[in-house]
Amino acid sequence: MxxxxxxxxxxxxxxxxxxxEDIVEFDSIETIEAIEAALLSLGHKTERIGSALTLAQRLQNGDRWDLVYNSAEGMHGFGREALAPTLLDSYGVPYAFSDPLTLTITLHKATAKHVVRDCGIPTPDFAVVETPGDVERIALPYPLFIKPIAEGTSKGISAASKVHDPEELRKGCERLLARHKQPVLVEVYLPGREFTVGILxxxxxxxxxxxxxxMVRDGPEPEIYSYQNKKNFDDRVTVRLVDDAAGAEATRLALAAWKHLGCRDAGRIDIRCDHAGTAHFLEANPLPGMHPRDSDLPLLARMKGMSYQGLIEQIILSASTRHAFQSGQRNPL
Ligand SMILES: Nc1ncnc2c1ncn2[C@@H]1O[C@H](COP(=O)(O)OP(=O)(O)OP(=O)(O)O)[C@@H](O)[C@H]1O
Ligand SMILES: [Mg+2]
Structure with missing residues (x-):
């Protein structure tokens, strides 16, 4: 193809x-080179398109592909991850990974939590702070956890995300609102084990x-898989494959969340346990990081004996089973 x-x-x-910090969710050149090398070794021809805005111009100019491998995150707004797939749907070009609806819901973590909670999947109780004044009406039990509502790669997540009283909550929310220019998700803090579940x-x-x-080692930011801990992964984080009862429950939950949210082809669901060991949905990652060495999904694949090329192959195979909504090549405008 x-x-x-x-x-x-x-x-x-x-x-x-x-x-x-603004650009940490985006791909490094090593990631694009690795994806491209894997696709070439699988016998495909490749073309680097670039961002959704470049994609828009190229589609408008009549360019088409048999399939687009979509890793475009976008920069602004809650629809930023949906832009590329929306364009591809409109022009009838098939693509890998989730559709615009799923990418918008999962980017906005509170909306994703509403959806999974509606399906009976546990997720920590929460509130959304849009202005500093909203903090007054929060009646959740401390400690709480605060994070930007629509970011990834632990942007805005640090030791200060765990807040113990109304004063810390107010200060933390003001800081995040000012820095990230979007609402803050306030969740009940989960003190238990943490899992990420890779799904194909x-x-x-x-x-x-x-x-x-x-497992985050004791250090400057204990317990939390924070931005700094991800950056200093080798020194601060230990990971292991799990096959115990807690892992099985996390797996069941993750697969149910994946299906209810309509996620496609490949990604990860993050799960964390409460004080009683009950697994909760934290968030979905339907545009997973794909750095061949550093990202969690390729790491998980490697630990399971699947090569990077094998992982890309599974993604393309899964995406290829779908047909574009419009199969014709007419210009839709
Ligand atoms: N309610 C919570 N209680 C305890 N820890 C939490 C909670 N929410 C998030 N965390 C911690 O913060 C980390 C990052 O949170 P989350 O997964 O929501 O952020 P993200 O930036 O979307 O992550 P990713 O890098 O997977 O995209 C989690 O892995 C977990 O360690
Ligand atoms: Mg996460």
Whole structure:
């Protein structure tokens, strides 16, 4: 197949003056090179497209691909991850990973929690703070955990995310509102074990690739898989494959959440346990990081004996079973 790769490149944004934290969710050039090398070794032809805005221009100019590998996260707004798949749907071009609805719901963590809670999946009780004044009406039990409502890669998550009283909550929310310019998700703090569950496939074909427990060593930011702990992964974090009862429960929950949220092809669901050991849904990652060495899904695949190329192959196989909504090549405008 002729496969286009849609992505936001960190270097492009760094050159445009964005700071490190703004662009941490985007792909490094090593990631794009690794995806491309895997696709080529699987016998496909590849073309680097770039961001959703470039994709829009190219579609408008009449360019088409047999499939687009979509890794474009976008920069602004709650629809930022949905932009590339929305365009591809509109032009009838098939693509890998989830559709615009799923990517919008899962980016907005409170909405994802409403959906999974509606399906009977446990998730910590929560509130949304849009203005500093909203903090007054929060009546959740401390400690609480605060994070930007629509970020990934632990942006905005540090030791200060765990808050113990109304004063810390107020100060923390004010800080996050000012820094990240979006509402703050306030959740009940879960003190138990943490797992990330790697999933391949879509709907009835969805299956668990593996479950990895994340253990943060004692250090400057204990207990939390924070931005700094991810950055200093080798020194601060230990991971292991899990096959005990807690892992089995986390797996069951993750697979149910994956299906209810409509996630496709590959990704991860993050799970954490409460004081009684009950597993809770934290968030879904339907556009998983794919750095061949550093990202959790390729790491999980490696621990399960699946190569990076094998992982990309599974993603393309899963995506190839879908047909574009419109199969014709007419310009829709
Ligand atoms: N309610 C909570 N209680 C305890 N710890 C939490 C809670 N919510 C998040 N955390 C901690 O913060 C980490 C990051 O949170 P979350 O997964 O929501 O952020 P993210 O930036 O979307 O992550 P990713 O890198 O997977 O995209 C979790 O892995 C967990 O260690
Ligand atoms: Mg996470």
């Amino acid at each position: 002729r496969i286009g790769i849609a992505f936001d490149l960190r270097d492009d944004y760094a050159n445009a003056g964005y700071d490190e 496939g879509t709907g009835k074909q969805a299956r668990v690739l593996g479950i990895m427990e994340i």
